Amino acid sequence: MEKVKAWGKESLITELTQGKEFVNQFDPLASPKECDLLLEKILSSLDKSLSILNCEVLNGTNDPFPLRDQGQKKKRKKMLQWSKQVRICGTELESFNHDDGYSWRKYGQKNILGAIHPRAYYRCTHRNTQSCLATKQVQKSEQDPLVFEVTYKGMHSCKASQSSIFLSYENQKPNQCQIKKQKVEKLNTIKEENVPFTPLKCESQNAQFFANSIEPFTSESMYLSLLPNQEEEFEMDKIFQSSESDRIVFSSTPTSIIESPFCRDWDSSVDDQLDVHDPNLMIDISEYFT
């Protein structure tokens, strides 16, 4: 069993490293054909990594609702889970429809004890057609009515999800990536000013790091954690090596909190300060991975 874990970890690191290299090779000036090819390679690496996380390392099963044992009383392990905060603009106040690149169907809503606002439950639209078991919960923040706390559970296995994130980037105007870059730089400035933040309680069986780190961007925070034993198994700080110039900092901490500079809210006025109409702006996503 330990050998299996070690093999999975090794394979995971290999795949992620390869994926990182592909991202580093990304050249916005390259031909669309070359970009497509590279994107396919990146997707392939991510797919393999996710498969390893799903099947080999964690549970030795493909079941995203794994059982603890084979006894008569079969209990489910907690699914992978991570949370983020999404700030909406005023016009969205009445109907939260944050587009995170996935297609969701609402299947329930509950009033939560001690919470002012009800919690809404969503599942992937492709649950029936592609057996995609990803779900998410959305609850309006008590502190800030413009902030929604979104908790994702389970990883998408549907085909749409495998490429939608990347495609959503392809479909964006090129300068949007630059806007994000500038926002992140702005955030780093804010970070240096020690803006306080409160990590959400979250836990995970594994994590969809890449997918989340490159989501279509909104004013949102994302917190991700590994359970202590998983940190031992994955040593994610070794997988996601950081440096002084990092834009995204993945680190394994004693408190099991992995945070990203993306994770901080910024003043919406930042958007106004940015020049979003410069046609010469370049896409540079590699920095988010190196």
Next chain:
DNA sequence: AACATTTGACCCCT
């Protein structure tokens, strides 16, 4: 008609 949402009931976990 097909798909999405609502909502009360039920199940499972702590």
Next chain:
DNA sequence: AGGGGTCAAATGTT
């Protein structure tokens, strides 16, 4: 036992 999460029938929307 109680709360959170899910189911599924009813209802609404496209």
